[in-house]
Amino acid sequence: MSQPSEALGWRSVGDLVGRHPDARVALIGAPLNERSLTPGRCDLGPKVLRGVLPRLSTYDVETGLELEIKVHDAGDVALKAVSPFDAFEPVRDAVAAQAHRDLTILVGGNNAITRPGVHALGLDRVGVLTLDAHFDLRDTDQGLTNGNPIQALLDDGMDGRRISQVGLAPFANTRRAHEKAEAAGISVRTARECRQRGLANVVVEELERLSSLCEVIYVDFDIDVIDRSQWPASPGARPGGVSVHDFFDAARAIGAHTKVRAVDLTEYDPSLEVGDLGSLTAGRWFCEILAGVASR
Secondary structure (H helix, E strand, O other): OOOOOOOOOOOEHHHHEEOOOOOOEEEEEEOOOOOOOOOOOHHHHHHHHHHHHHHOEOEEOOOOEEOOOOEEEEEEOOOOOOOHHHHHHHHHHHHHOOOOOOEEEEEEOOHHHHHHHHHHOOOOOEEEEEEOOOOOOOOOOOOOOOOOHHHHHHHOOOOHHHEEEEEEOOOOOOHHHHHHHHHHOOEEEEHHHHHHHOHHHHHHHHHHHHHOOOOEEEEEEEHHHEOOOOOOOOOOOOOOOEOHHHHHHHHHHHHHOOOEEEEEEEOOOHHHOOOOHHHHHHHHHHHHHHHHHHOO
8 A cells, every 4th residue: 555645745743643542641721921020922832832843753763663652632721811810710620530541731821820730739749840940939928920830739748858949940939939949859960961961861860869769740831941032932031951852852751751640841931932942842852752651
């Protein structure tokens, strides 16, 4: 039987995403934008990510992998003009509704979506890994923002020893935040260490550490961890961050880990795009997560 012509198109990752109730993976949009410390349009992230997927093929020429894994698109949580406080229950419940799957992919939206996503897996059984230039340990006395989801989790009673923070950048945090992390027992890995030892290697070490302490793992990909020259589409991205190549390798390793049951992508602001660099980077991240899950 002859193969279908690829003269005008090919099978894309977008073809894998749709109404697939029995799929191993679910996609949820969480377009939360309120109380971002730097105003922007992170709420556009889910729409733009979905829109770029038809441009990505299902074949990885480097490994010979053909993606076959279906993704159930559970739609977006209604978060227009909703505060992080009021977004907590709808985001938590949306993620919890997909907990029977191997993995739930939550696409933001600002970093305030991470706290309800973590709660959806059960605060008493979950470990948290963040790939982020920032500690996100700002005080919560002025309410919830995208700058304090980790502090909010500690306030909720989470054991800091079950938190790993990877990719922290110099001159992007305070001494007080660093001291708070250490006092809580959080594992802290800097951007320099990730460059010297390899981000994927550091991530695998932290996944194994968390696996010894937790039943399930939630991973927050705050995409401002990437060097700003390669990722300008986040207000918090800085020169000297991790490379986009290392970010992709880490994403695949995370997708492959059987205890990772939910991941998020946060702080992607399409209004800061240079061309389509941001959307294609986010789309490739999605592919790498699926490639990891396919290897489980």
